[in-house]
Amino acid sequence: MxxxxxxxxxxxxxxxxxxxxxxxxxxxxxxxxxxxxxxxxxxxxxxxxxxxxxxxxxxxxxxxxxxxxxxxxxxxxxxxxxxxxxxxxxxxxxxxxxxxxxxxxxxxxxxxxxxxxxxxxxxxxxxxxxxxxxxxxxxxxxxxxxxxSGGITMSDVVRALPFAHDPKGRLPVDGALRIEGEDDVYAIGDCAASRNPFTHAPDPQTAQVAVIQAKVVAENIIASLTGESLKTFPYPKKWPIFVTLGGKNACGMIGPFLVSGYLGYVLRRLIDLHYFVEVLSLPDAVQFWRRGVDVYAKNEEGE
Ligand SMILES: Cc1cc2nc3c(=O)[nH]c(=O)nc-3n(C[C@H](O)[C@H](O)[C@H](O)COP(=O)(O)OP(=O)(O)OC[C@H]3O[C@@H](n4cnc5c(N)ncnc54)[C@H](O)[C@@H]3O)c2cc1C
Missing domain, CATH: 3.50.50.100 (FAD/NAD(P)-binding domain)
Structure with missing residues (x-):
């Protein structure tokens, strides 16, 4: 309500x-x-x-x-x-x-x-x-x-699936990204509740995490067909995280290091470029990325 x-x-x-x-x-x-x-x-x-x-x-x-x-x-x-x-x-x-x-x-x-x-x-x-x-x-x-902008709610389709759900409606998964208790059903991206084994914190709901998980699950499906052992999601001890804070400014952390201001902005844009290159062809990735850079530059100029 x-x-x-x-x-x-x-x-x-x-x-x-x-x-x-x-x-x-x-x-x-x-x-x-x-x-x-x-x-x-x-x-x-x-x-x-x-x-x-x-x-x-x-x-x-x-x-x-x-x-x-x-x-x-x-x-x-x-x-x-x-x-x-x-x-x-x-x-x-x-x-x-x-x-x-x-x-x-x-x-x-x-x-x-x-x-x-x-x-x-x-x-x-x-x-x-x-x-x-x-x-x-x-x-x-x-x-x-x-x-x-009070948070993403899980879709009704995911909530209705006959598996266990965490309090946010996501599907808890094991290290190989199989839904808990299932041998051949996987969940990835925003609907998967995977936990970092080092920090026990839930993995962030970001595109970067979803893309890595997609690769792991693709390999695990092949491994399960060929009888090889399943791959585990390669958890970093901490995810690098950057938040853009107006025009060409960002704050972020890489491991224990805090990076802010213009350097933070440059690193954040490089992370975006890395993500686009992973999911798009190189020309499309560069074009998308340039568009984003132009938007932040315009905001910096007050346009
Ligand atoms: C405003 C905003 C900004 C964000 N910024 C960043 C960022 O800067 N960096 C970052 O890494 N992440 C960011 N994220 C998070 C990122 O978008 C998500 O983590 C990522 O898209 C998750 O991928 P996914 O495939 O799990 O889900 P989605 O990308 O949401 O894809 C799910 C797809 O399933 C489709 N679908 C849903 N229900 C059905 C159905 N019943 N039948 C058929 N299709 C269906 C949807 O239409 C959608 O295309 C942002 C998210 C938002 C909302």
Whole structure:
């Protein structure tokens, strides 16, 4: 019910179509913008997607103001989450780095507050009692555009499969990516709940993980037909993780090393290029990658 109420008035962020819709709505409101009025954007959910879109919006507006394309205060961006920090699933140093950069580019962080519903004009938020604060009555935050990025829910098809599910509806798998208790049924990508044997943390739901898992399962299907032993998913001790934080800025960690700013951005783009080369032909991969680089460059210029 809560998600339904949220989804009527807010724009989800799951697909390219959603991204175009967010862009269309914000641009059309900015065109109608009256002097002295602030366009209020609220992003609900400070996971990687919510954090990245809040940062891109704020950085683009910041650059547009500096170039005189928009008036100071034309748009405000609030990033809201029930957790006490953004990117709660990531290492503390990375979270702190991201929060500093978000505040630097003007994103207002509203943390430890639960978004309970959205009506036509206001987002209703209350304290998150789980975070040590006393429960509170919901209060309203006015908004013009609300973007809902509170996590991906598992599809009904996966939920209906006659296997065990974890609390998120994903399918627990063993090291060879077989669904637990099954000899010849595999799960990969976002629907698979694989755990890193070193950290015991669930593997991230990313394209990089899905592509590696696909290769392992393809080899395991052949191995099971030829009677060879199955391959195990090659878990790294830690996944390198990078979050883009507005234009040509990113924070990330490679092992114990924190990388931020322009160097972080370059590494993040190289990770993207590596991924595109794995799943596309080289010319298509480069073309796709160039398009992404151009978008971040435009955001950096406030276009
Ligand atoms: C906004 C956003 C940004 C992201 N950014 C990044 C990023 O920067 N880097 C990164 O690594 N990951 C990113 N991810 C995560 C990444 O997209 C996923 O982890 C990855 O796509 C998982 O691959 P998958 O094949 O498991 O699922 P999907 O890519 O979702 O593919 C599932 C496919 O199954 C189809 N399908 C579903 N149900 C049915 C059905 N009943 N019948 C037939 N077909 C069906 C769907 O249409 C879809 O094509 C992002 C995700 C989102 C939503």
């Amino acid at each position: 809560r998600c339904r109420i949220i989804s009527i008035f807010s724009i989800p962020l799951k697909s390219l179509h959603d991204a175009y819709e967010i862009r269309r709505r914000i641009l059309s409101l900015l065109h109608k913008h009256k002097p002295g009025k602030t366009l209020k954007v609220i992003v609900g959910g400070a996971g990687p997607n919510g954090t990245e879109i809040a940062a891109e919006l704020a950085a683009t507006v910041d650059a547009a103001v500096r170039r005189g394309l928009l008036k100071e205060g034309a748009m405000s961006v609030v990033l809201l989450d029930a957790a006490p920090s953004v990117l709660m699933m990531l290492p503390k140093r990375l979270r702190q780095c991201a929060e500093r950069q978000l505040q630097h580019i003007g994103v207002k962080l509203v943390l430890g507050r639960v978004l309970s519903s959205v009506n036509g004009t206001h987002v209703l938020v209350a304290n998150n009692p789980g975070q040590g604060t006393p429960a509170s009555e919901p209060s309203g935050m006015p908004y013009d555009v609300c973007i809902w």
